[in-house]
Amino acid sequence: MTAAAAPLRGLVLAGGASSRMQRDKAALDYGGRSQLDRVVALARRHVTGVFVSVRADQAQDPVRAGHSLIIDTFTDGGPIAGIRSAFTRDPAAAWLVLACDLPLLSDAAIEHLIRSRDPAGFATAYRSTYDGLPEPLCAIWEPRSADALAEWVARGHKCPRKFLGAHPVTLLDPIDAHALDNVNTPEEYARARAALDQGTTREAMRIQIRYYALMREQAGRSDETVETEAGTPAALYRELGARHPFTLTPEQLKVAVNGDFSDWSRALRPDDVVVFIPPVAGG
Amino acid sequence: MTPFRFSSTPIDTETGRRALLDGAAGGYVSFEGWVRDHNEGLAVRRLEYEAFVDLAVKEGERIVAEAIGRFALRGALCVHRIGDLAIGDLAVWVGVSAVHRGEAFDACRYIIDEVKHRLPIWKKEHYANGDSGWVNCERCAAAAHHDHGSHTHDSHAHD
Numbered sequence: 001m002t003a004a005a006a007p008l009r010g011l012v013l014a015g016g017a018s019s020r021m022q023r024d025k026a027a028l029d030y031g032g033r034s035q036l037d038r039v040v041a042l043a044r045r046h047v048t049g050v051f052v053s054v055r056a057d058q059a060q061d062p063v064r065a066g067h068s069l070i071i072d073t074f075t076d077g078g079p080i081a082g083i084r085s086a087f088t089r090d091p092a093a094a095w096l097v098l099a100c101d102l103p104l105l106s107d108a109a110i111e112h113l114i115r116s117r118d119p120a121g122f123a124t125a126y127r128s129t130y131d132g133l134p135e136p137l138c139a140i141w142e143p144r145s146a147d148a149l150a151e152w153v154a155r156g157h158k159c160p161r162k163f164l165g166a167h168p169v170t171l172l173d174p175i176d177a178h179a180l181d182n183v184n185t186p187e188e189y190a191r192a193r194a195a196l197d198q199g200t201t202r203e204a205m206r207i208q209i210r211y212y213a214l215m216r217e218q219a220g221r222s223d224e225t226v227e228t229e230a231g232t233p234a235a236l237y238r239e240l241g242a243r244h245p246f247t248l249t250p251e252q253l254k255v256a257v258n259g260d261f262s263d264w265s266r267a268l269r270p271d272d273v274v275v276f277i278p279p280v281a282g283g
Numbered sequence: 284m285t286p287f288r289f290s291s292t293p294i295d296t297e298t299g300r301r302a303l304l305d306g307a308a309g310g311y312v313s314f315e316g317w318v319r320d321h322n323e324g325l326a327v328r329r330l331e332y333e334a335f336v337d338l339a340v341k342e343g344e345r346i347v348a349e350a351i352g353r354f355a356l357r358g359a360l361c362v363h364r365i366g367d368l369a370i371g372d373l374a375v376w377v378g379v380s381a382v383h384r385g386e387a388f389d390a391c392r393y394i395i396d397e398v399k400h401r402l403p404i405w406k407k408e409h410y411a412n413g414d415s416g417w418v419n420c421e422r423c424a425a426a427a428h429h430d431h432g433s434h435t436h437d438s439h440a441h442d
Contacts (some may be wrong), residue, residue, distance in 0.1 A: 213405035282404030
């Protein structure tokens with residue numbers, strides 16, 4: 001990523017009609033939390049400024065109303081209207097766009113997307129494991145795609161997948177075959193719940209953090225144990241940064257898990273011990 | 284003696300030197316890092332060293348083993364202080380013995396350079412003006428450069 005990269009914000013699409021499910025997909029319950037709340041929490045672990053895209057008639061809906069909303073300013077509907085409305089809200093931002101019907105989406109999948117981002121292109125997206133086409137609703141949309149989307153719609157197109165297929169985008173192979181499985185039918189919902197119950201994706205787990213030097217002073221403690229859904233050290237650091245006044249960025253830190261240096265995108269396991277290592281000064 | 288260790292009491296360099304005595308060695312080089320009374324234009328009164336001991340010992344042992352392999356040493360040791368230190372105190376000691384002096388000089392330099400860059404050890408300076416700060420974390424944080432994703436800050440004390 002270059003220094004000129006647009007700041008990345010989050011957009012969770014919750015304006016769908018859920019016709020095949022015959023009930024509101026955003027409200028589907030997973031372990032006591034709505035699908036929408038889960039995806040918003042996931043996005044917040046990776047980007048600052050997460051909004052929920054809704055149609056005007058959904059703004060008062062109790063499942064959605066508690067979030068920061070971006071109400072569709074385009075009447076043609078569909079995901080493209082939501083994405084264009086986000087660019088209207090902040091044309092200088094790039095948007096991490098996530099559908100709210102991806103219950104198996106993981107921190108690792110989001111991190112890989114962000115790390116592989118090409119800020120100079122139109123978008124960075126995963127390649128579908130089913131048809132090889134770009135997945136538009138777990139993707140980073142760059143500011144330069146805003147005008148191209150307007151043109152696309154003006155020419156009578158509606159499909160964001162075809163848009164990505166017709167423009168130069170960075171395509172990634174999925175790191176987890178099921179992370180982008182969406183839930184459209186009661187059968188798929190049952191399967192996703194079963195997968196979550198088996199622990200094939202993240203649920204809250206207990207992680208220990210030990211702090212040293214500047215980190216210890218800023219955290220106001222030498223160690224703590226947290227219940228977290230953060231799947232990686234990078235997501236955990238972002239989450240802890242909301243509670244403690246950390247001044248160092250992940251780029252300035254190294255990280256250790258269970259007593260040895262680790263990658264920021266390593267999958268955390270229950271009872272792992274994590275240490276964020278500020279710039280060293282031995283000798 | 285273990286190849287790398289921490290000490291919370293003054294380092295006995297003579298014990299280290301004696302442990303490296305070796306009939307096959309033609310030379311011995313040691314380095315002593317001392318606590319200096321100034322850094323980046325500020326008068327320093329005292330220092331605190333803090334370490335993530337488990338990982339620092341592991342990584343310190345790796346550094347000494349690398350030096351032994353790379354420079355064909357007869358022996359190498361490193362001891363680092365931890366806790367409160369005063370001006371003039373010995374903060375870190377490195378000793379190496381080798382068949383010839385060239386390898387001994389190079390290996391000693393290698394070990395102290397790697398120790399400074401790789402070990403999770405932090406130094407808090409207490410200044411004469413009453414301020415204090417973690418070296419490389421606070422005053423330098425905004426300007427810090429990172430090569431290859433690792434911390435390669437130049438520390439300014441006792442070079």
